[in-house]
């Protein structure tokens with residue numbers, strides 16, 4: 001991979017969030033990759049790239065600006081899609097089956113406009129810092145995904161009523177002995193949700209390799225860890241999946257975050273898997289450090305949640321002391337970003353600390369303070385974007 005990247009000169013207007021660890025700010029650079037344009041490089045092996053904040057002035061993320069997250073060093077190459085096979089089995093299906101790409105293409109398909117967001121998005125902004133990839137605000141994106149529903153795929157193999165979880169494994173493999181392969185599970189009810197799909201198209205095109213070509217799970221409303229890329233094995237099981245990726249990672253203390261859709265077969269006395277996206281928002285324009293004149297400017301951004309919808313977005317110009325209601329654009333779907341805007345009007349010269357705060361239709365509002373947890377997950381605290389008015 002490394003030899004294929006070409007550095008891009010960061011334009012002066014792009015300022016990285018000041019909260020990021022200084023070591024991260026020093027090494028972060030913009031790169032172009034095959035099928036990816038001007039992404040921030042967090043690591044090369046495994047490949048981890050986030051989108052700069054200006055990407056989110058649009059509610060649908062172009063494929064070449066969509067973030068990339070891998071846990072394991074080797075990204076599978078898929079040279080011949082006709083040779084690719086999706087194996088479906090497990091002790092809760094009657095007829096284990098192999099599906100080829102032509103089989104998936106022949107099945108009725110559905111489209112879902114959905115955000116994929118890493119549970120660790122904004123981890124790098126936590127003070128004090130938390131171990132893990134130091135993500136800023138761009139380990140997320142929204143795309144129009146298309147493919148057969150996972151329910152249809154399972155029913156084709158004679159899914160039985162006693163399934164508790166659906167397990168999925170991708171074609172990427174660990175290069176170090178002792179690192180467990182990336183396999184995840186979701187509860188049967190989420191697997192059978194009509195919006196959970198085996199996506200073979202992303203924004204009308206085949207998936208970019210780094211986003212899971214030729215097929216991936218799309219699990220709307222849930223954090224990215226379950227969205228298995230390069231999926232090759234799906235098992236409907238009467239038992240909970242027990243491995244490091246379920247029991248050791250992507251877990252949060254019970255009760256710390258609001259959870260509309262829990263994962264009971266994976267819960268312990270103390271912790272549960274991180275599931276639902278929390279209500280959140282982001283100012284995409286103006287960017288950090290922008291200089292404006294006193295005639296004012298328009299603040300534009302996006303808000304989102306787990307699928308209940310956005311009810312209200314407020315913006316503060318003074319670091320959270322006072323708040324004003326924003327205009328909301330029309331909703332593009334329950335799992336999509338909702339755009340908001342606010343015209344500041346005339347301003348006095350000085351430093352302005354812009355913040356946004358969203359409230360969902362289910363009545364949840366962004367947290368006022370960081371809820372610390374070992375993985376640094378679910379950071380939805382409004383953050384200040386400094387802007388200077390001269």
Ligand SMILES: Nc1nc2c(c(=O)[nH]1)N[C@H]1C(S)=C(S)[C@@H](COP(=O)(O)O)O[C@H]1N2
Nearest residue numbers: 067068069070071118170211224225227229
């Ligand atoms: N095969 C495979 N699928 C995977 C992962 C991975 O490491 N390998 N990472 C997961 C995580 S943690 C996230 S956040 C999303 C990111 O999807 P993207 O890389 O398409 O943005 O993919 C998920 N699916």
Ligand SMILES: [Mo]
Nearest residue numbers: 118119224225
């Ligand atoms: Mo993730």
